[in-house]
Amino acid sequence: MTGQKATNITWHDHTVTREERCAQRGHKGAILWFTGLSGAGKSTLANAVEGALYERGCQTYVLDGDNVRHGLNKDLGFSPEDRHENIRRIGEVAHLFADAGLIALTAFISPYVADRRMVRDMCTEDRFVEIYCHCSLAICERRDPKGLYKKARAGEIKEFTGIDAPYEEPPQPELTIETGTTSVKESATEVIRYLEREGILPAP
Numbered sequence: 001m002t003g004q005k006a007t008n009i010t011w012h013d014h015t016v017t018r019e020e021r022c023a024q025r026g027h028k029g030a031i032l033w034f035t036g037l038s039g040a041g042k043s044t045l046a047n048a049v050e051g052a053l054y055e056r057g058c059q060t061y062v063l064d065g066d067n068v069r070h071g072l073n074k075d076l077g078f079s080p081e082d083r084h085e086n087i088r089r090i091g092e093v094a095h096l097f098a099d100a101g102l103i104a105l106t107a108f109i110s111p112y113v114a115d116r117r118m119v120r121d122m123c124t125e126d127r128f129v130e131i132y133c134h135c136s137l138a139i140c141e142r143r144d145p146k147g148l149y150k151k152a153r154a155g156e157i158k159e160f161t162g163i164d165a166p167y168e169e170p171p172q173p174e175l176t177i178e179t180g181t182t183s184v185k186e187s188a189t190e191v192i193r194y195l196e197r198e199g200i201l202p203a204p
Contacts, residue, residue: 021101029098036133039140041179042107048188091119132173135180
């Protein structure tokens, strides 16, 4: 599914460079990759961070797992192969956003280390920020905002991450946020401070 099928194609360089686009926006383009179990707070935190960035005048966009599956990836299911293609596609989109000088915030379970590494390898290291939303399975199940764990336990959903499909924890994420015990506001502040330390955002 990921092989190159098109032939007779040529890469065209841009007249405006990535550095020039970032300079115009006042911050670096980057991918903030929020990963974790369903119910760990990925989408909530990504949107809170985007809100904080918006207040600072940053150019941003949140790519949410469920939203993307309504359009771009509506032809994909949840098999390991489809999960891989789901992440590949969104990684390519996020990479384009970052190249345009935007801060792309992605909220996907993205359960496999190899798939997250694939996206990291699409761009330079300083533009990919892996943020592990660490939350115990027990807390995620208690939250169960979409009722998915209940359905998975009842056998109504197959290949559900954390129940009958694996989640591979990031071995060396840029940030680990304890979303099971830390407030959304505190978690968002931790992300913003990291971006400032790394020079993705200018100091306030």
